[in-house]
Amino acid sequence: MRALIIGTGSIGTRHVENIRELFPETEFVFLRREAVRDALADACRAEVVANFYETLQPRPDFAVVATPSGLHMDAITPLIEAAIPFYLEKPAVTRQSDVDALRRLLKENKFSGPTFVGCNLRFLESIVRIRDILKEGSLGTVVRTQLTVGQWLPDWRKAQDYRQSYSARSDLGGGVIFDLIHEFDLARWWFGEFEHVTGHSGKFSMLDIDAEDTATILLKKKEGPPLVTINMDYVSRQPVRRYELVGDRATLVWDLGERTLKKIGARETEIIDCGVSGFDMVDSYRTAMRHFIQCVETLQPTCLDVTDGLKTTELALKARLGVGL
Structure with missing residues (x-):
């Protein structure tokens, strides 16, 4: 399984670590400005690229979006256009104009891939x-x-x-x-x-x-x-x-x-x-990620898709x- 990670701050790093624990064979590609490597990328043996379209060869099975919420649309748009399932950190977006644009984008692209908004x-x-x-x-x-x-x-x-x-x-x-x-x-x-x-x-x-x-x-x-x-x-x-x-x-x-x-x-x-x-908050992150990836594997809807998250x-x-x- 190949995972595209967009955003590797504190919560993005947590998601990467959980994926590694749950699905150790996962291959990672990190989308980063200027394709900068660091200890996390090295530990994951991740491919690091600066351009979204470089992440499509080979195509990822799913993406995790953990950039600041106000910037989510920049990451979501190409994912929907490329029909890539995604786990989106909460909140989904932060402006009504983005809510409306995201709904249009989903409809226009007839997007049906599993999505999940991270209210763990x-x-x-x-x-x-x-x-x-x-x-x-x-x-x-x-x-x-x-x-x-x-x-x-x-x-x-x-x-x-x-x-x-x-x-x-x-x-x-x-x-x-x-x-x-x-x-x-x-x-x-x-x-x-x-x-x-x-x-x-x-x-x-x-x-x-x-x-x-x-x-x-x-x-x-x-x-x-x-x-x-x-x-x-x-x-x-x-x-x-x-x-x-x-x-x-x-x-x-x-x-x-x-x-x-x-x-x-x-x-x-x-x-x-x-x-x-x-009451184990750490475990709730793992359980949420397991749920999402299992839905990707079975092509089933998640319990909190982006439509509900909006x-x-x-x-x-x-x-x-x-x-x-």
Whole structure:
């Protein structure tokens, strides 16, 4: 199997390492400006090229796009035209004009190859367990949900000056609304589509960035519950990812830091067993990549293709519009 890698920063490197672990016989070709080699390319014995069309001889079986989100269209366009399946880091794109252009491109090229947008939290067993519990209905009517996520940005990628990261630049897709888009994706995955989006955001901290570092977003469906509040920031000095789903029979509380999922009823609290890897974020990246490559091999659609991923992008775009960005 031959893999084309476009973007080998921190997340691109993670994907390469996961592919090597899962499918050791994979051949790699890296698309890089000026075809610069480094230790990663040497370790993978990767071919390194500067021109996309050089990657087609021989043709790759799939591509991984891990460039800054604001630059995704530059990589996606030739992949679709060449009918190459691709794994696309989240968010899919960061502008409504790109959403519209990507949909046209897919339609015009009648593109049907497997695609996947990298919202890997869907592969975390504890997150899947939440979805199962919602389907079972044991919470009753879920009236509100609060999704909280935050981390001190300078601690996020310790090998890189945070001021030089794409997270610091809104033009590259930085800012918490796009960077922490997992929570928008999970809201859709659990509850369906939302029509009304409001909120507030700003650059409030001492961080030296050109993007919003804090946002509180309220999602409302066209009719009925739940109301969903998403609180996100680059400021929390200790990483936090905590979800609360409040139903009229019971409440679910998921906490990644504590590695717990609790179901709180009127008289008792149940600790829900999510398995050995239930909160293993590293494993969720591997599982997502395995799923994508297996779909490439079997020509089956993935569970989160680019069409679905664009709906999450549009929800985030509504949030940005709602807060005045």
